[in-house]
Structures are given as C-alpha cells and as structure tokens.
Amino acid sequence: MNTNAKRRVAVVLLPTQDTNERHTLLHAAAAVCLSHSCELDIISLRAATQSLAEQLPDLPIPSSWWDVRHEGLTELSAQGLAEVAAQALTSDAMAHKPPPRIVLLPPGPEGLEVVARLAWKFGGAALGQCNALGVDGAEVVAWRAAFGGRAILTLRTGQVQCFATLRAENQPTKGASGITPNLQTLVLTGALSLPSDVTPIAQSDPLPAVEGAAIVVSGGRGMQGDEGFGLLREIAECLGAALGGSLPTVDAGWVSVARQIGQSGKFVSPRIYLAVGLSGTPQHLAGISGTTRIVAINKDPDAAIFKVAAAGVVGDWRVVLPALLNRLRLGATASV
Amino acid sequence: MNILVLICGIADPKYPLPRDISVSALEGARAAHVLLSPFDEAALEIALKLRDTNPAVHITALVLARSAMDPLLRTVGSLRPDVTRGLDSNGLPAWDGLGMARVLADAVSQLEHAPDLLLLGRELGDYDDGTAPVAVAQALRMNYSKLIFSATLEGACVHGVRQNAAQQESIRLALPAVLSVTNDARNKLRHPLLKNVMEVKKIAFKVLNCLQTTSACVQLANVGAAVERPRSTVCQMVSGDTDAQVEMLAALLLEKASAQ
Numbered sequence: 001m002n003t004n005a006k007r008r009v010a011v012v013l014l015p016t017q018d019t020n021e022r023h024t025l026l027h028a029a030a031a032v033c034l035s036h037s038c039e040l041d042i043i044s045l046r047a048a049t050q051s052l053a054e055q056l057p058d059l060p061i062p063s064s065w066w067d068v069r070h071e072g073l074t075e076l077s078a079q080g081l082a083e084v085a086a087q088a089l090t091s092d093a094m095a096h097k098p099p100p101r102i103v104l105l106p107p108g109p110e111g112l113e114v115v116a117r118l119a120w121k122f123g124g125a126a127l128g129q130c131n132a133l134g135v136d137g138a139e140v141v142a143w144r145a146a147f148g149g150r151a152i153l154t155l156r157t158g159q160v161q162c163f164a165t166l167r168a169e170n171q172p173t174k175g176a177s178g179i180t181p182n183l184q185t186l187v188l189t190g191a192l193s194l195p196s197d198v199t200p201i202a203q204s205d206p207l208p209a210v211e212g213a214a215i216v217v218s219g220g221r222g223m224q225g226d227e228g229f230g231l232l233r234e235i236a237e238c239l240g241a242a243l244g245g246s247l248p249t250v251d252a253g254w255v256s257v258a259r260q261i262g263q264s265g266k267f268v269s270p271r272i273y274l275a276v277g278l279s280g281t282p283q284h285l286a287g288i289s290g291t292t293r294i295v296a297i298n299k300d301p302d303a304a305i306f307k308v309a310a311a312g313v314v315g316d317w318r319v320v321l322p323a324l325l326n327r328l329r330l331g332a333t334a335s336v
Numbered sequence: 337m338n339i340l341v342l343i344c345g346i347a348d349p350k351y352p353l354p355r356d357i358s359v360s361a362l363e364g365a366r367a368a369h370v371l372l373s374p375f376d377e378a379a380l381e382i383a384l385k386l387r388d389t390n391p392a393v394h395i396t397a398l399v400l401a402r403s404a405m406d407p408l409l410r411t412v413g414s415l416r417p418d419v420t421r422g423l424d425s426n427g428l429p430a431w432d433g434l435g436m437a438r439v440l441a442d443a444v445s446q447l448e449h450a451p452d453l454l455l456l457g458r459e460l461g462d463y464d465d466g467t468a469p470v471a472v473a474q475a476l477r478m479n480y481s482k483l484i485f486s487a488t489l490e491g492a493c494v495h496g497v498r499q500n501a502a503q504q505e506s507i508r509l510a511l512p513a514v515l516s517v518t519n520d521a522r523n524k525l526r527h528p529l530l531k532n533v534m535e536v537k538k539i540a541f542k543v544l545n546c547l548q549t550t551s552a553c554v555q556l557a558n559v560g561a562a563v564e565r566p567r568s569t570v571c572q573m574v575s576g577d578t579d580a581q582v583e584m585l586a587a588l589l590l591e592k593a594s595a596q
Contacts, residue, residue, distance in 0.1 A: 016501060078470075078482075079480075109458075109466060109482055109483060110501075112465065112466040112467055112470075113466075113470045113482060115467060116433060116434070116467040116468075116470040116471045116474065117470060117474065119434055119467075119471075120434060120437075120471060120474040120475075124553075125432075125434070125553050125554050126432075126433050126434050126467045126471065126554075127554065128431075128433060128464075128465045128466070128467050129465040129466070141557070144465065145465075145562060146431065146462055146463045146465075146559075147346075147347060147349075147353060147362065147462045147463075148346075148349050148462070149562055150349075150353050150561070150562050151353060151357055151362065151559055151560065151561060151562055152559070152560050152561070152562050152563075153431055153463070153556060153558070153559050154556070154557045154558035154559070154560075155431060155554050155555065155556060155557065156554070156555045156557045157553055157554045157555065159553050159554075196481070196507055196508075196509065197507065197508040197509075198500075198505050198506070198507045199505065199506045199507075200503055200504075200505050200506075201497065201503075201504040201505060201506055203503070203504055205502070209501070209502045214592065214593075215589065215592055215593060239589055239590075239593040240593060241593070247374065247519065250519055250520075250521075251374055251519050251521060251524075252521055253520075253521020253522065254521075256499070257483070257485075257499050257518050257519065257520065258499050258501065258502050258503075263465075264375075264458075264459060271592050272588070272589065272592045274589065281349070282562055283349060286562075293569075295585065295588060295589075296571075297585075306571045306573070307571070308571075309571045310569045310571060310572065311571065311572045311573075311574060311584075311585075311588065312571045312572070312573050312574065313573075313574045313581045313585060314573065315578065315581060319578055320578060320581065320582065320585075323578055323579065323582040324582045324585055324586060327582050327583065327585075327586040328586055328589065328590065331590070
C-alpha cells in the first residue's frame with residue numbers, strides 16, 4: 001500500500017448542493033483533515049452552463065479548490081457527475097499527488113450513487129452514509145447508522161481509497177477566521193455516457209424544499225390523513241417554511257417522498273422543527289440535526305418526541321393547528 | 337420478459353432491538369420478527385403490476401434467507417411470483433454495499449432466467465443505506481435509475497417515474513436495467529389470497545448458496561445501540577389553555593420566520 005495515500009482527503013461538491021450544505025460539508029471535512037494531518041482537495045463540479053458564482057469559504061486549513069468544468073456535462077445525473085469526478089481525480093493536474101485516501105460527498109441519494117459508482121470504478125471501499133470517519137493506522141474507520149437509525153456500525157477498511165458521504169451537523173462558525181482555498185481551474189473533455197432520456201413532470205408545489213429550510217413543519221402518522229397535512233401545509237405557507245413528513249406519512253400518500261425526513265429520507269438542520277403527531281422514533285429523529293430546536297405537538301404526554309423537544313404542547317392537533325393557523329395569519333403585529 | 341425482484345427484508349421496527357447489541361443478536365432479532373421493508377414491498381408490487389398488464393412477464397423473486405424455512409420466503413411466495421428462490425444470507429457482508437453487489441451478481445448468474453429488468457428496494461435491508469442497488473447495477477453492467485415510483489415496459493425499454501431532488505421525472509432506460517424503488521402511496525403491496533398463503537406452507541423453497549470466494553473489503557468492527565443525541569435544553573412544556581399555548585407557539589415561530 002502506498003502510505004502517502006493516507007495523507008489526502010478530497011471533497012466532491014455537486015452542482016445541486018446549496019451554499020450552506022457545501023460549507024457545512026467542507027468544514028466537517030476540514031475537521032477530519034485537522035484530526036488526521038491530511039491535505040484537503042475540494043473538487044467542485046459544475047455544468048457547462050453554470051458560472052462560478054459562489055465566494056470560496058475560509059477554512060481552518062490550507063486547501064486546493066478545483067473548479068471543474070466539463071462541456072459535455074449538460075445533464076446533472078449521478079452517473080454523469082461520477083464520470084466527471086473520476087476524470088478529475090485521475091487528471092494530469094492531480095496525478096502528481098498521491099490519490100486521496102478518503103473521498104467525501106454530500107449526504108443523500110445523489111451523493112450515495114456517486115459514492116458507489118466511484119468506489120466501483122476505483123476498486124475502493126464504499127462506506128455509505130457516515131456520521132463520522134477518521135484514519136487509524138493503516139485503516140479508515142467510519143461510523144454509520146443502521147437498522148433504521150437504531151444501531152451504529154463501526155466499519156474498518158484497509159482499502160487504499162474509501163468513498164463515503166458525510167452527514168455533517170455543525171454549521172461553520174460565522175465570522176471565524178480561516179484560509180481561503182487556493183483556486184485552480186480544471187477543464188475536462190473526456191468522454192461521458194450518453195445522457196438518459198428524462199422528461200420533467202410538471203408539478204406545482206410552491207413550498208421550499210426541506211434541505212436548507214430555516215423552519216420545517218412536519219407531520220407523522222398521528223395526523224391521520226390529508227386533512228391534517230392540509231393544515232400543516234397552510235402553516236408552512238404562512239411561515240415560508242418547508243413541509244416534511246415521516247416515512248409512514250409518505251407511505252400513506254399524505255406527503256411526497258421528496259419531503260420524507262428520517263433515516264431513509266432527508267437529513268435536515270433547520271432552526272425550528274415543528275413536529276406534529278410525530279411520536280419521535282429513532283428512525284425519524286435520525287433525520288434531524290442535533291442542533292435543531294424541536295417544537296412538538298402531540299396528544300400523548302409520554303410521547304418520546306418530548307424527550308428531545310425544546311418546547312412541547314400536549315394537545316390534539318385538530319384543536320391546536322386551526323387556532324395556530326388563525327393566529328399566524330394575524331401575524332406578528334397581533335401580539336404587540 | 338424476465339423480471340427479477342431482489343428481496344432482503346428487515347427486522348420489524350415495532351420490536352426493540354436486543355439490549356446487548358451484537359451482529360448475532362441483530363440477526364436473531366431479524367429472524368424473530370422479519371418483514372418486507374416498504375421498499376421491498378414497492379419493488380414486488382411493481383413486478384406484479386407489470387405481469388398483470390403483460391402475461392408474458394415471468395417473475396423470479398430472489399429472497400435473502402437464513403434457511404429454506406425463513407418466513408420471508410413464504411411471505412413472498414404467497415404473492416405468487418413465477419419462481420421464488422432463497423439466497424443463503426448467512427455470513428454475507430450486509431454492511432458492505434459493493435461486497436453484497438458481487439454476491440448478488442453471482443447469485444443472479446445462477447438463476448435459470450437472466451433478468452431483463454431487476455427491481456429492488458432503494459435500501460437493501462437493515463444494513464444498507466442505498467449504495468447496494470447502484471453497485472448491483474454496476475456489477476451486472478446494467479443501466480440504472482433510483483427512486484422509482486412506477487414502471488411500464490415499452491418494447492426493449494422500461495419507462496419509469498422517479499423522484500429527482502424536488503422534481504418528479506419520467507425516465508426511459510434501455511433493457512437490461514436495474515431500478516431501485518421507493519415507497520409510494522399509489523403502489524401499495526397487494527394482499528395475498530388465503531389459498532396461496534396456505535399453499536406456500538407446503539412448498540420447500542430452494543435456497544442458493546453464495547459465492548464463497550467473495551470477501552468483504554469493509555469489515556464490521558463493532559455494532560452498538562444508537563445513543564440518543566444530547567439536546568442542550570430540557571423540554572419546556574407550554575401550559576395553559578389552547579389560546580395561551582397557541583400564542584406561545586406563534587411567538588416562537590414568527591420570531592424565527594422573521595429572522596429568515
């Protein structure tokens with residue numbers, strides 16, 4: 001094994017990520033590098049038509065920011081992104097360095113698909129959706145949830161290259177001093193697979209996505225039907241918040257799978273998570289950041305959600321939600 | 337048209353995990369209370385729907401099973417796929433998506449009917465978080481799409497509806513292809529007929545052996561109970577009548593909303 005290979009970590013940023021998600025992941029990756037004396041390369045992928053609009057974040061360690069463009073990357077599929085990432089990792093510009101020991105991607109289905117495709121291509125290890133990882137001697141160690149978030153696995157591998165998504169919880173400290181990454185441009189021209197035959201289906205959902213939302217209004221099986229979720233949607237609209245739900249509510253068709261929160265769904269880190277009719281199973285809580293303030297409404301005073309909530313109301317949503325909606329419609333001025 | 341459905345099953349989440357968690361204890365928990373995951377169910381239902389509309393469709397269900405008596409085999413068999421086979425799950429590296437993909441690709445090569453379409457849940461069992469399905473497609477060199485709600489066959493292509501970020505899309509893939517399926521209210525698994533439930537009790541299911549030479553490149557060093565993450569505050573229960581409770585909730589939410 002090339003022991004030098006232990007000394008680099010690469011982060012692959014996807015063009016579909018928002019700036020907050022990118023910066024959170026980068027700070028988490030920088031923390032891994034700091035703990036294990038690794039160098040950091042940031043591989044930021046963008047489509048042919050996208051411009052480099054973002055300001056590079058200051059990080060606690062020196063790093064290289066590779067602004068990667070590929071003229072053929074018109075469809076932002078995981079397959080295309082994995083192919084461009086693979087070309088970047090093996091490009092002449094990077095070939096003089098040892099291959100990164102750990103390659104990190106953003107959490108979620110897109111990141112996981114890229115992880116699996118890259119690991120397969122490079123004959124490396126796919127560690128999945130990790131909560132934490134590090135280097136221990138010749139091995140990479142990773143921790144990841146299983147059994148619906150009820151168990152934590154400790155994984156070890158001696159593979160030269162490891163690929164994983166990292167669920168980072170801690171937001172970078174605003175105003176903290178740091179070092180701006182060294183920006184380098186990489187234009188790739190290698191062959192890509194033909195894009196898939198994809199047609200968007202028109203939908204009219206004016207609510208923001210759960211990722212990156214400051215407030216998430218979420219419901220569980222206790223909502224018992226579309227009527228309750230209609231109220232949650234109206235409350236979300238009033239607040240400019242995102243609407244979310246647990247897996248059973250997606251199964252029941254009350255909310256879209258794009259809004260599923262939990263171990264099998266999205267991971268969210270809003271400032272406030274309004275949890276209504278949610279019992280607080282580990283599977284669902286696995287999708288909510290530990291830094292989020294949970295405000296729970298549940299008619300069962302012994303519901304597990306109250307053990308993790310910052311504020312709670314014991315009551316029937318049929319009574320509380322209509323009153324809350326009316327109050328929110330009056331707005332902030334009513335309380336003055 | 338041969339459709340293969342890969343089924344893994346999960347430990348019923350209604351039952352708590354054993355207090356002293358170990359790999360063998362988790363296997364025991366799964367054996368005692370195994371059921372189809374919502375994603376397994378959705379994959380199986382899509383296959384059955386495709387056969388409903390096209391009698392030429394032949395469904396093979398390959399079920400990861402601890403033995404020929406694994407109840408998951410009977411659950412799947414009662415829904416009458418054309419063939420139900422077990423795949424010996426003992427000792428498989430379920431936590432290693434790529435290792436599992438190699439095992440599954442080998443098992444697929446042992447089947448009588450090479451699949452034109454392979455359907456599986458978006459997570460393959462309790463240990464997987466979504467890397468195994470795409471790795472299976474890589475191992476079998478098949479086209480792949482994820483987060484599929486529904487599928488129809490159109491000649492040499494499969495046409496699916498999928499979730500991509502916040503957007504739903506229609507996608508057409510050339511066969512052979514692998515689709516990883518997500519849960520959807522319009523695709524709930526049908527109930528088996530009672531006569532079929534009774535009939536499968538008499539069936540001795542065939543269980544395939546796994547490739548013995550496969551070694552996981554990721555080792556499971558330890559498994560433990562997830563620890564509830566400490567929160568910085570104790571829950572402040574909002575007392576008073578509904579109006580008082582609502583006033584407090586509204587103040588909290590409006591303050592955060594205005595700070596956006």
